[in-house]
Amino acid sequence: MVVDGCHTIIGDRSAINQAIADNRRPRRLFAGFKVGHFTDENAGTGCTVVLPPPGNVTSCDVRGSSPSSRELELLHLDRRLEEVHAVLLTGGSAFGLAAADGVMTWLAERGVGYRTAAAVVPIVPAAVIFDLRAGRASPPGAVAGRAACEAATEEDVATGLVGAGRGATVGKWAGRQHATEGGLGLGNAESGGHQVGALAVVNPVGDVISSEGAVIAGTTAARPSFTGPGSEEVELPANTVLAVVATTASLDKRAVRWLAARGSDGVTVSVRPAHTRYDGDVTFACAAPSRADSPVDLDVLGRLATEAVASAIRQAITR
Numbered sequence: 001m002v003v004d005g006c007h008t009i010i011g012d013r014s015a016i017n018q019a020i021a022d023n024r025r026p027r028r029l030f031a032g033f034k035v036g037h038f039t040d041e042n043a044g045t046g047c048t049v050v051l052p053p054p055g056n057v058t059s060c061d062v063r064g065s066s067p068s069s070r071e072l073e074l075l076h077l078d079r080r081l082e083e084v085h086a087v088l089l090t091g092g093s094a095f096g097l098a099a100a101d102g103v104m105t106w107l108a109e110r111g112v113g114y115r116t117a118a119a120v121v122p123i124v125p126a127a128v129i130f131d132l133r134a135g136r137a138s139p140p141g142a143v144a145g146r147a148a149c150e151a152a153t154e155e156d157v158a159t160g161l162v163g164a165g166r167g168a169t170v171g172k173w174a175g176r177q178h179a180t181e182g183g184l185g186l187g188n189a190e191s192g193g194h195q196v197g198a199l200a201v202v203n204p205v206g207d208v209i210s211s212e213g214a215v216i217a218g219t220t221a222a223r224p225s226f227t228g229p230g231s232e233e234v235e236l237p238a239n240t241v242l243a244v245v246a247t248t249a250s251l252d253k254r255a256v257r258w259l260a261a262r263g264s265d266g267v268t269v270s271v272r273p274a275h276t277r278y279d280g281d282v283t284f285a286c287a288a289p290s291r292a293d294s295p296v297d298l299d300v301l302g303r304l305a306t307e308a309v310a311s312a313i314r315q316a317i318t319r
Helices: 013-022 093-109 142-150 251-270 298-317
Strands: 034-040 045-051 059-063 086-092 126-128 185-190 194-203 206-208 215-217 240-248 282-289
Touching: 013 215, 034 142, 045 059, 045 142, 045 194, 059 251, 086 093, 086 142, 086 185, 086 240, 093 126, 093 142, 126 240, 142 185, 142 215, 185 298, 194 251, 206 298, 215 298, 251 298
Parallel strands: 086 126, 240 282
Antiparallel strands: 034 045, 045 086, 059 282, 185 194, 194 240, 206 215
């Protein structure tokens, strides 16, 4: 059926099975990148930290109209800073940004950060999803951020309802009461010697769709229609897809910023509707330094970033 211009295929199990087959579960983000989760089952929330290799170049792309974040301005092309020491994705809305304090302290204790005359100062960009629930308001804080760092591993990274994806939901465009579970996923793509990995926290207004346009997870409303601005069912800051794109390549900050934008395209092709005024979508891109002399094809990396993010989003909810 067609609903508000969204081509929706419901109950097509063969399409869903194909989507699952097309998104075989990677167990790591990318070589050299560590990922750690803190999950609060009682509060239905959590946070996820990505620890990139030293010497990385990092930037980001913001597509949603309702982002909540910390230190993103440092990733702008006009800013001198290039390397970050962690990226934090967290639940708890703006309250959850406090988890970055724990990440910073954990890194500083290990001498990781920019050295100043007074102290080592880690740079930890962070972005949040809105997963607050009535009666369960216990957002991640500094203790949660530290715990995520302690749990960080390069291999066997857990996916699904863990970390920042624990309280994520999808398909809220026809009313929050009709939403289904979201989650956290990993994806990767490679071509011609180029490789890209992606991690995504999936909490959008829209449905998650397969490459063929089938709804993998979305609204459960029997006769769905978009509730629209001003409705009590759609809260302005309450939806977001967060992603981290990772690769190894010698790229400048402008190229990494472009790679982040191509990662955001992965949200565009796997979520419908995507990047609405009610979403706070943010995609980070992080390029670890490369010792290889072979040239990098940025256009190929961009295409792979789109594929990897789309795969991570679909994998987050095909469990």
